[in-house]
Amino acid sequence: MTVVEAFAPAKINLTLHVTGRRADGYHLLDSLVVFADVGDRVSVRLAGVSRLRVTGPMAAGVPVGPDNLVLRAVALTGTTAEISLEKHLPAAAGIGGGSSDAAATLRALARMRGQPVPEGVLTLGADVPVCMLARAARMCGIGEEVSAVAGLPLLHAVLINPRVPVPTPAVFRRLTCRDNPPMPDELPAWAGAGDLVRWLAEQRNDLQDPAIAEQPVIAQVIERLGVTPGCQLARMSGSGATCFGLYDDAETASSAASRLAAEFPGWWIRSARLS
Numbered sequence: 001m002t003v004v005e006a007f008a009p010a011k012i013n014l015t016l017h018v019t020g021r022r023a024d025g026y027h028l029l030d031s032l033v034v035f036a037d038v039g040d041r042v043s044v045r046l047a048g049v050s051r052l053r054v055t056g057p058m059a060a061g062v063p064v065g066p067d068n069l070v071l072r073a074v075a076l077t078g079t080t081a082e083i084s085l086e087k088h089l090p091a092a093a094g095i096g097g098g099s100s101d102a103a104a105t106l107r108a109l110a111r112m113r114g115q116p117v118p119e120g121v122l123t124l125g126a127d128v129p130v131c132m133l134a135r136a137a138r139m140c141g142i143g144e145e146v147s148a149v150a151g152l153p154l155l156h157a158v159l160i161n162p163r164v165p166v167p168t169p170a171v172f173r174r175l176t177c178r179d180n181p182p183m184p185d186e187l188p189a190w191a192g193a194g195d196l197v198r199w200l201a202e203q204r205n206d207l208q209d210p211a212i213a214e215q216p217v218i219a220q221v222i223e224r225l226g227v228t229p230g231c232q233l234a235r236m237s238g239s240g241a242t243c244f245g246l247y248d249d250a251e252t253a254s255s256a257a258s259r260l261a262a263e264f265p266g267w268w269i270r271s272a273r274l275s
């Protein structure tokens with residue numbers, strides 16, 4: 001029977017402005033989101049009973065039962081399927097691993113069944129709509145308003161996760177100000193990567209300080225990234241703990257990644273292209 005494979009890229013919040021809170025407790029966001037060329041892999045095969053196998057270097061601790069977002073994604077489509085999930089992304093890491101796995105599963109199922117992706121992907125998680133697009137986007141509302149951003153220059157990055165899981169609700173709970181300014185109504189037409197990085201430096205991740213309060217090692221990650229040669233900007237993604245450093249070119253990013261990996265063998269460190 002046909003097996004369809006799909007790539008589940010890491011999601012990076014280049015900016016994450018928390019602009020309000022709804023009556024149900026969910027926060028209003030304004031975020032510029034991109035995707036990396038590192039990620040998980042899912043293989044999907046239609047079968048009489050749904051089953052999940054999780055492998056790969058980051059498989060430990062990932063739920064294999066019905067709580068796994070890939071099985072919840074299968075259930076949303078009203079079908080049953082066997083899934084093999086190869087985990088390369090750390091979990092509970094601010095890079096949307098589970099959401100991206102769910103989105104990749106939905107894309108694979110839609111392709112193999114010739115049917116559209118079902119309504120209601122937001123019920124799987126606030127990050128799932130943007131992960132369905134899987135390219136540069138502005139994400140607003142609680143995550144349901146997603147608009148593609150054309151012409152975003154390619155960025156060269158180092159991603160670091162210090163291997164401490166950070167639960168998203170705990171970080172939102174630590175926010176002291178929930179009513180921060182959004183990004184400008186109209187995003188600029190960046191002339192190139194340097195121009196984009198200069199603009200990003202004026203924006204924020206409002207969850208960064210609350211996440212540092214939850215896991216102080218995040219401050220060390222940002223500091224270590226920031227002092228590597230050629231680092232233009234170091235910031236946290238999502239609710240953490242993964243942080244990114246931005247560099248002018250792939251070689252500079254790659255040598256920063258090698259240097260940091262030698263210094264911190266316990267951290268998850270990857271060089272990546274973001275687009």
Ligand SMILES: C[C@@](CO)(OP(=O)(O)O)[C@H](O)COP(=O)(O)OP(=O)(O)OC[C@H]1O[C@@H](n2ccc(N)nc2=O)[C@H](O)[C@@H]1O
Binds near residue numbers: 013016128172
């Ligand atoms: C913060 C973000 C930014 O992209 O990324 P991550 O750190 O998870 O990668 C996302 O909004 C997370 O998306 P996701 O992880 O799918 O969130 P959900 O499962 O829907 O929600 C987890 C919890 O986060 C809080 N939450 C999430 C989204 C949102 N707009 N407001 C919230 O307050 C709620 O406490 C919710 O119970």
Ligand SMILES: Nc1ncnc2c1ncn2[C@@H]1O[C@H](COP(=O)(O)OP(=O)(O)O)[C@@H](O)[C@H]1O
Binds near residue numbers: 062069096127168240
């Ligand atoms: N496919 C999956 N991969 C990773 N974690 C998953 C998956 N499905 C469910 N989870 C659960 O979701 C939680 C958040 O994981 P993840 O989506 O990686 O985090 P984040 O939203 O911070 O980027 C994990 O702690 C794990 O229990």
